[in-house]
Amino acid sequence: MEFFYLLILRKCIIASLACAYTLTDEDNLHTALLTGYNKDLRPGIDRTHPLNINASFYLFSINEFDLNIGKFTITGVFEIDWYDERLSWSPASYNQTNMTVIPQNRMWLPNLINVNPYKEIKGLGSDLVNIHILYSGLCSWYALQVSEVICDADVTKYPFDTQFCTLKFFIWGYQPHEVFLNFQTMHVILTLYSENGIWDITDSTTHKKMNMYGYEEIIVGFYLKRRTAYYVVSLLLPINAIQFLLAFVFLLPPESGERLGFSTTILLSIVVYLTIIQDKLPEASEPNVSILSYMLVACVVSGAILILFVILSLRIQSCPCDKPVPRSIVRLVKCCRRKAKCCQRKRNVIDTVEPMESKSEPVVDDEVIWIEVGKCFDVMCFLIFISQISITGIIYLSLVFS
Known part of the structure; x- marks a missing residue:
């Protein structure tokens, strides 16, 4: 008073x-x-x-x-x-x-x-x-x-x-x-x-x-x-960290047997986290629903799609060796193989010049097997999901600060 x-x-x-x-x-x-x-x-x-x-x-x-x-x-x-x-x-x-x-x-x-x-x-x-x-x-x-x-x-x-x-x-x-x-x-x-x-x-x-x-x-x-400081620390940063962690499932060795369990556990963690923070999100829908709600739904959907890709990757790598690999997939794998060898050469560059005859030797491609197809598929999935998570974050920030 x-x-x-x-x-x-x-x-x-x-x-x-x-x-x-x-x-x-x-x-x-x-x-x-x-x-x-x-x-x-x-x-x-x-x-x-x-x-x-x-x-x-x-x-x-x-x-x-x-x-x-x-x-x-x-x-x-x-x-x-x-x-x-x-x-x-x-x-x-x-x-x-x-x-x-x-x-x-x-x-x-x-x-x-x-x-x-x-x-x-x-x-x-x-x-x-x-x-x-x-x-x-x-x-x-x-x-x-x-x-x-x-x-x-x-x-x-x-x-x-x-x-x-x-x-x-x-x-x-x-x-x-x-x-x-x-x-x-x-x-x-x-x-x-x-x-x-x-x-x-x-x-x-x-x-x-x-x-x-x-x-x-x-x-x-x-x-x-x-x-916004509280919401960034308790809401946005944790959900993005969990999303990035989910994409790294493709770097786990398939023979470990933990891929499906790891991805399912992370997806359940996201769902549980969303349940906890649901009370913090406003229910008002006029004039529009919160953009964050759409982002969280996209997070769950992408996690479910990721699990399907994990199952598909395991199926590819468990295919019998005597089953032929389709030509289109062979070309894709060989393209990935050449890019991998090119990157390896760049990392192993030395100061001395290699003999000219070694450069003129033809490169003989080995036979493509299903395990190699699975590894190539894992790399592509990892890059796709990391890109998807990054693009989703960029789109969200551009919408809220526009």
Whole structure:
């Protein structure tokens, strides 16, 4: 509450300049001000001119933002000032009493109604709040309130998403030519704000706009950006590490007998991990489902396809030696063999020049067998799945940061 009292510091300073008045003086002042005072009538002697109201919004904290149900909860205070000529007096007549407080339920108030609440519609303030009044008739209302509003979240780029949430108010019961509200600043005042652990406020806005019915909406908006460090460490990095580990099953020797068990175990680990993190993923599907959800589905599907390729590789390498290898596969294996020999020569290059006759010797290709076909197939599968994992990650990052 000490922060709240900072808001009325400038009024208290004025009051402290002359504080010699007594309880009787203030009691007489209240009797004089409220006798015959009709709180149902708006201030303003000249009814042809609107009552000018100055407003500012101070944010204290973001309490909750539930993306699944679209509930946005904050704690803040409206500072609203206006002049009521009926509440002005001469301080000299009341022993230099230059300021007093009156409960809000005994005074006229601008009836600001929240029109996008999460539950019931209600106005600002409560009967516990007092209005600070200066001798000039300046009324200052500090409406401290916890606001729960509807905020439709866009989770397309979760967990790198940004959101825009608003509080919408009407001055209920008055036309725009009767009451004119003006924001003192174009942004929410964050001097009293306590940082939220999940959301950063990148920008804010306070303004008015005319709706389709010709009434002015009072808008207090927040541009929010999610803090992503936790999600990168606990969500994205582990799932990508498991995916890369899954591709290395093709480097296991087939004779070890562990290929199928290894790949199945890794795939089950991915499914269990996705089950654990499912509660963290927002269920909202408007306007789009999270890109991350598609990436995780692709991860499971690619893992299932990888197991099929592992089974196929084991079948190839277990084929009988007397079974002929198709010509198309023979050509592919010989191409892989030549590339492997070329790479081997480059690694074994020495400073001396080889004899010319050794270079002119024809290369005699050995017979292609099914085991060699299986090894070539393993290398291709390893490169394909590593490429697929890398491309999937690049596509995901390009979509969320576009």
